[in-house]
Amino acid sequence: MNLREFWTQRTIVGLVLGQFLSLLITSTGFSSSELARKGINAPTSQSFLNYVLLALVYGSILLHRRKPLKAKWYYYVLLGLIDVEANFLVVKAYQYTSITSVMLLDCWTIPCVIVLTWLFLKTKYTLRKLTGVVICVAGLVLVIFSDAHAEDRSSGSNPIKGDLLVIAGATLYGVTNVSEEYFVKSADRTELMALLGFFGAIVSACQIAIIERTELKSIHWSAGAAFPFVGFSLAMFLFYSFVPVLLKISGSAMLNLSLLTSDMWAVLIRIFAYHEKVDWMYFTAFAGVAVGIIIYSGGDKKVDSSVDEVADGSTKQRSKRLDEEAGSNNQGR
Structure with missing residues (x-):
């Protein structure tokens, strides 16, 4: 394989888009960490405006098209619920642990995605790819060990609790990533974003009214907080707007692998913006994660094709049902 065959337009777009998403994730981590430092503890409220924007922007497009939904609406209700709780758990973790720990532990989503795509999307993974995942998970263990034994640095009020919250949220992220990959390939990107935003906003509003109403009232709003x-x-x-694009191009595994570079940006933020000392185990963990990514990316080319086959299969089945219904209607006439 020569360089021209390797550096295809699809590869370049996937890499660039992946790093753009990685920078966005880093900025959300920075924002959440800043709010936590100011004593603002309203994780669901932080995500609420995002869901409202998704519902307004993509909902308007969906209404303008006036086309029937390609997937059942209650699937989006469940997806919205899981997504809201995933964001809640991860953002909540910033109250207890460091931004670097959150960014590193967030890559627990990768093994979750691999298991879920293998079970439900019938994706096949080589031994080399699984070895890469194991090495990535080993890096996660180093982060938890570092947080458990580091008492001389600013790592949060309860690092272990924060780490567990991130892992729980990352697991739910795995569910949403795989679900979104399936919907974006078998249904429609605009439909996915519109209904995810709509139901996500409803779930968020209910959760805010129940557990964050008092917290919002106690916030002293200023430019520094807003x-x-x-x-x-x-x-x-x-x-959220660009994730479906990368999912359609490269799949959920590539998405989460791309987001691992946000760990590097998180370390830089911690060193230069917060002037904090970073434990040496973080660098060891990041090196392990990097090695795992290299090993994972060296697999065969057919790994993600089964996802498209599943999506294409469901689309063909839906078309077949429509054809059969049309045929029966014609016979009735």
Whole structure:
């Protein structure tokens, strides 16, 4: 394989878009960390504006097209619920652990995605790819070990609790990533974003009314508090808007592998913006994750093709049902 065959337009777009999404995730982490430092603890409220923007922007497009939904609406209700809780858990973790830990532990989504795509999308993974995942998980273990034994640095009020919240949220992210990959390939990107935003906003509003109403009233709003709050929502809106594009191009596994570079940006933020000391285990963990990515990316080319086959299969089945219904109607006439 020569360089021209390797550096295809699809590859370049996937890499560039992946790094753009990685920077967006880093900015959301920075915003959440800033809000946590200011004592603002309203994780669901942070995501609410993002869901509203998704519903307004993509909902308007969906209504203008006036086409029937390609997937059942209650699937989007469940997806919205899982997505809201995933964001809640990860943003909540910033109250207890460091931004670097959140960014590193967030890559727990990768093994979750691999298991889910293998079970439900019938994606096949080589031994080399699975070895890469194991090495990535080993890096996660180093992060938890570092947080458990580091008492001389600013790592949060309860690092272990924060780490567990991130892992739980990352698991739910795996569910949403795989679901979105399926919907974007078998249904429609605009439909996905519109209904995810609509139902996500409803779930968020209910959760805010129940558990965050008092917290919002106690916040002393200022430019310093509003800027990271709005910045988080805008970054999340852009992230959600472009994730389906990368999912369609490269799949959910590539998405989460691309997001691992956000760990590097998180370390730089922690060193230069917060002037904090970073434990040496973080660098060891990041090196392990990097090695795992290299090993993973060296697999065969047919790994993600089964996802398209599943999506194409469901589309063909839906078309077949429509044809059969049309045929029966013609016979009735």
